[in-house]
Amino acid sequence: MTAPAASAIDPATGRALKLWVVLSRATASIEKRAREDVARHDLTLAEFGVLEALYHKGPMLAGEVQRRTLVSSGGITYLVDRLTARGLVERRPCPDDRRANYVALTPEGTTFIHSIFPEHAAVIAEVMSALAPEEQETTARLLRKLGLSLRQAPETSG
Amino acid sequence: MTAPAASAIDPATGRALKLWVVLSRATASIEKRAREDVARHDLTLAEFGVLEALYHKGPMLAGEVQRRTLVSSGGITYLVDRLTARGLVERRPCPDDRRANYVALTPEGTTFIHSIFPEHAAVIAEVMSALAPEEQETTARLLRKLGLSLRQAPETSG
DNA sequence: ACTGAACATTTCAATACGGAGATAAATCCG
DNA sequence: CGGATTTATCTCCGTATTGAAATGTTCAGT
Numbered sequence: 001m002t003a004p005a006a007s008a009i010d011p012a013t014g015r016a017l018k019l020w021v022v023l024s025r026a027t028a029s030i031e032k033r034a035r036e037d038v039a040r041h042d043l044t045l046a047e048f049g050v051l052e053a054l055y056h057k058g059p060m061l062a063g064e065v066q067r068r069t070l071v072s073s074g075g076i077t078y079l080v081d082r083l084t085a086r087g088l089v090e091r092r093p094c095p096d097d098r099r100a101n102y103v104a105l106t107p108e109g110t111t112f113i114h115s116i117f118p119e120h121a122a123v124i125a126e127v128m129s130a131l132a133p134e135e136q137e138t139t140a141r142l143l144r145k146l147g148l149s150l151r152q153a154p155e156t157s158g
Numbered sequence: 159m160t161a162p163a164a165s166a167i168d169p170a171t172g173r174a175l176k177l178w179v180v181l182s183r184a185t186a187s188i189e190k191r192a193r194e195d196v197a198r199h200d201l202t203l204a205e206f207g208v209l210e211a212l213y214h215k216g217p218m219l220a221g222e223v224q225r226r227t228l229v230s231s232g233g234i235t236y237l238v239d240r241l242t243a244r245g246l247v248e249r250r251p252c253p254d255d256r257r258a259n260y261v262a263l264t265p266e267g268t269t270f271i272h273s274i275f276p277e278h279a280a281v282i283a284e285v286m287s288a289l290a291p292e293e294q295e296t297t298a299r300l301l302r303k304l305g306l307s308l309r310q311a312p313e314t315s316g
Numbered sequence: 317a318c319t320g321a322a323c324a325t326t327t328c329a330a331t332a333c334g335g336a337g338a339t340a341a342a343t344c345c346g
Numbered sequence: 347c348g349g350a351t352t353t354a355t356c357t358c359c360g361t362a363t364t365g366a367a368a369t370g371t372t373c374a375g376t
Contacts, residue, residue, distance in 0.1 A: 008276075009279065012283055012287075012291065013279050013280065013282070013283040015286075015291060015294050015295065015298075016279075016282050016283040016285070016286035016287070016294065017279055017282055017283075018298055019286055019289075019294050019295075019297060019298040019301075020188065020192075020282050020285075020286065022298045022301045022302050022305060023181075023184070023185055023188070023297075023298075023301055024185065024189075024228075025228070025301075025305045026181070026301040026302075026304050026305035026308075027181055027182065027185040028228050029305055029308040029309065030178065030181070030304075030308065031182075033308065034178075044361095044362070046362080046363085061324080062324075062325065063323095063324060063325080066325095070182075070183070070186050071363075071364090072363070072364050072365070073324080073325065073326085073364095073365090074325090074326075074327080074328085074363080074364065074365070074366090075362085075363060075364070076325085077325065077326055077327080078326095078362080078363080079362095081326095094324095097323095097324080097371075097372075098370085098371060098372085099323065099324045099325070099370070099371040099372070100323090100324055100325075100371090101324085101325080118166075121167060121171045121174075121175055122171065124171070124174050124175055124178050125170055125171040125174040125175075127174070127178075127304075127308065128173075128174035128177055128178065128304070129170075129174070130303060130304050130306075130307030130308070131177075131300060131303060131304055133170065133173060135300055135303075136173050136174065136177050137173065137177075138296065138300065139177060139181075139297060139300045139301065139304075140173075140176055140177040140180045140181075142289060142293055142296065142297045143177075143180045143181055143183075143184040143297065144180050144184075145288060145289060145293075146184050146188075146285075146286070146288050146289055146297075147180065147183050147184035147187050148288075149288030150184075150187040150188065150191065150285065150288070151187065202332070202333095204332080204333080219354080220354075220355065220356095221353090221354060221355080224355095229333075229334085230333070230334045230335065231334090231335085231354085231355070231356080232333075232334060232335065232336090232355095232356075232357080232358085233332080233333050233334065233335095234355085234356095235355070235356055235357080236332075236333070237332095237333090239356095240332095252354095255341075255342070255353090255354080256340085256341060256342085257339095257340065257341045257342070257353070257354045257355065258341090258353090258354055258355075259354085259355080
């Protein structure tokens with residue numbers, strides 16, 4: 001009688017809920033660790049994400065960075081403003097489309113992310129080392145499947 | 159020349175980073191969906207989490223709710239304040255320890271969460287239905303392993 | 317060329333949440 | 347018993363983030 005409604009949950013739903021809880025917790029734990037790591041350099045995870053995206057993909061349109069880093073359109077402006085103020089990135093007008101503009105690392109920004117990325121990657125690697133390589137790949141494959149299904153079918157029921 | 163540093167990443171680190179990206183994205187997508195669902199009832203996910211915890215476990219000390227819902231100490235006060243203002247939960251003094259107090263659902267709160275929980279659970283179930291039951295269990299098992307390792311070993315390197 | 321719709325980005329106000337220190341109660345130890 | 351330490355919660359402030367409306371741009375149709 002201590003679990004009033006849980007008993008009314010069918011197995012499939014219970015399984016889904018359990019997965020959701022575990023997924024949330026694991027992500028929160030890792031995020032916390034990652035956040036602490038980048039905080040040493042006075043960065044938020046979102047800021048780090050922008051730098052990393054530019055580092056690995058080169059200059060991108062603001063909208064691309066936005067989609068890649070999963071922040072709102074207002075958020076990307078804020079982030080780029082902050083990083084610009086620190087001299088790590090810069091805006092460049094897009095010649096083809098004057099509505100848009102590129103965001104690119106400055107030389108300082110490149111040096112900076114180049115120096116801190118490996119440490120951060122090492123932290124993530126250590127965190128994930130709780131799983132064997134094969135397990136990591138299995139998890140990634142399943143989560144990718146899950147994530148893709150959500151982007152393809154935003155609203156199904158009705 | 160378009161991927162300046164990625165080539166310098168060893169396979170194990172690359173695997174870990176890839177998993178981290180996929181994990182973040184999947185969680186963000188599901189969180190977004192879950193957030194939209196509870197927003198219909200003018201709740202944040204954190205508020206829903208508090209209600210759900212109390213619903214399934216009965217009255218708990220504020221600190222327990224905090225640990226379970228992964229918010230800060232300041233956050234739990236804020237959440238309980240808001241839910242109290244809406245008449246959904248109430249604080250009850252703890253007879254044994256006057257510093258502490260229980261947080262419990264009011265009758266209204268119980269009715270409320272009872273009426274909305276199944277819908278929310280159904281949303282989660284639908285989201286997770288992209289994975290077969292066995293896949294869900296595998297994912298949950300691996301993520302649990304990952305999450306546990308983090309709580310047990312907060313700081314390893316040094 | 318002119319109108320209006322779609323689009324990329326920015327501005328702006330609102331807010332949920334985290335974190336440090338304060339408060340108050342319980343516990344421990346001499 | 348009385349002072350020190352730990353524990354549970356709250357208050358206060360900062361701030362990252364979102365969502366809506368505004369701004370300026372492109373493009374299709376006529």
